[in-house]
Amino acid sequence: MMPPIPALCGLLRNALCAAAILFAGLSWAGPAGGVLDRTHARVRAVITLQEKITPEILKWPDVLGTAVGINEAGQPDLVVYVEANARSRAEMIQATLLQFLYIPVRTELTDKFVAYKRPPGDDDDSHAVHKVSQKPPIALGTSGGWRSDLANGFCCGGTLGSLIQVNGDQYILGNYHVFESDIVSGGNGLIATTGSPIIQPALIDIRCNAHRARNVGTLVKLSSLPGSNVDVSVAQADPGMVRTDGAILAIGTLSSQTVEAYLNQEVKKSGRTTGLTRSHVSGLNATITVEYENECAGGEAFTKTFTGQIIIANGGGSFLGSGDSGALMVEDVDTSPRAVGLLFAGNSTSAAANPIDEVLQFVGAKMGGIATMVGN
Numbered sequence: 472m473m474p475p476i477p478a479l480c481g482l483l484r485n486a487l488c489a490a491a492i493l494f495a496g497l498s499w500a501g502p503a504g505g506v507l508d509r510t511h512a513r514v515r516a517v518i519t520l521q522e523k524i525t526p527e528i529l530k531w532p533d534v535l536g537t538a539v540g541i542n543e544a545g546q547p548d549l550v551v552y553v554e555a556n557a558r559s560r561a562e563m564i565q566a567t568l569l570q571f572l573y574i575p576v577r578t579e580l581t582d583k584f585v586a587y588k589r590p591p592g593d594d595d596d597s598h599a600v601h602k603v604s605q606k607p608p609i610a611l612g613t614s615g616g617w618r619s620d621l622a623n624g625f626c627c628g629g630t631l632g633s634l635i636q637v638n639g640d641q642y643i644l645g646n647y648h649v650f651e652s653d654i655v656s657g658g659n660g661l662i663a664t665t666g667s668p669i670i671q672p673a674l675i676d677i678r679c680n681a682h683r684a685r686n687v688g689t690l691v692k693l694s695s696l697p698g699s700n701v702d703v704s705v706a707q708a709d710p711g712m713v714r715t716d717g718a719i720l721a722i723g724t725l726s727s728q729t730v731e732a733y734l735n736q737e738v739k740k741s742g743r744t745t746g747l748t749r750s751h752v753s754g755l756n757a758t759i760t761v762e763y764e765n766e767c768a769g770g771e772a773f774t775k776t777f778t779g780q781i782i783i784a785n786g787g788g789s790f791l792g793s794g795d796s797g798a799l800m801v802e803d804v805d806t807s808p809r810a811v812g813l814l815f816a817g818n819s820t821s822a823a824a825n826p827i828d829e830v831l832q833f834v835g836a837k838m839g840g841i842a843t844m845v846g847n
Contacts, residue, residue: 502545508733533557538754548575582818587796612719612741614672622658627767628673633799634717638840642705645797650704653766669706687712702815717845721747725846730809737803742795750790754782791822
């Protein structure tokens with residue numbers, strides 16, 4: 472059963488009072504004009520309500536998260552993600568919220584968000600250029616991971632996403648759950664530590680035999696999870712092993728500048744599993760929950776609720792697949808694209824990215840400097 476409606480009503484009354492100044496003069500009858508980023512008045516109005524009521528909504532059965540989306544009429548709306556097998560509950564949730572909110576609301580049926588490290592299982596030979604061993608210096612957007620990411624009879628891996636610079640040194644940017652999530656000595660007798668080698672390609676693409684890979688970086692353990700709001704790790708690039716211009720396969724060199732996500736923004740990424748793919752931003756300020764393992768094919772280590780995330784349309788896994796974790800999402804322009812987010816999780820309808828500026832701020836703070844993208 473759903474929690475008592477009065478609890479939600481009280482939250483809504485408080486939220487509506489707090490949002491009154493944002494609603495004043497706003498019309499929801501037609502599509503919104505301008506860039507729909509977090510500074511847009513209609514987007515801000517939805518965010519104000521979303522942040523007030525999301526903690527209560529997440530207590531409801533089968534609710535996976537919320538975001539600020541955009542509906543078919545071009546209006547920012549509140550999206551509630553609901554388990555795909557709970558259609559009747561989704562209809563009930565939407566009807567309940569529409570009784571009380573003065574903004575467009577909809578539910579979206581989907582699956583649980585999962586960290587998109589490549590799990591054990593069959594793979595195919597598509598996008599082989601992103602999986603094979605490269606001659607140094609390598610381009611990024613390629614298969615890679617922790618050299619000892621093998622446990623419980625399986626091996627794992629993900630994507631070496633992009634190149635950043637901190638205090639004059641260059642680092643490969645990736646995900647915590649690709650580089651350093653082995654936190655127990657269980658299945659392989661090891662844990663990921665600062666100084667561990669990062670290889671290209673990942674073990675999953677060389678039949679779990681690390682001798683067939685090259686060391687391209689050295690792990691700097693940041694331990695971003697579970698304590699922070701980003702899924703990030705870095706490896707200092709080994710001399711001569713990574714292109715110093717930070718070029719990404721099928722994308723090329725980037726801008727050194729970043730750009731904030733906005734609704735319907737056209738984006739692209741280059742990753743280990745699905746290669747170069749394109750999509751658009753479908754949600755802002757998302758709150759989602761993701762489960763993490765304690766090693767390759769291991770047990771559950773913790774469940775993390777992220778806030779302020781970017782959601783990207785991923786119908787049928789067409790944009791992001793298992794093994795693409797760590798890929799950098801950039802704006803879809805031909806030359807010197809700006810970074811938008813660091814991809815880390817997804818499901819059959821949506822992908823999720825940490826906002827890149829939050830990622831860089833975290834890395835810089837942990838490493839005692841300013842982290843920037845390597846690019847033009």
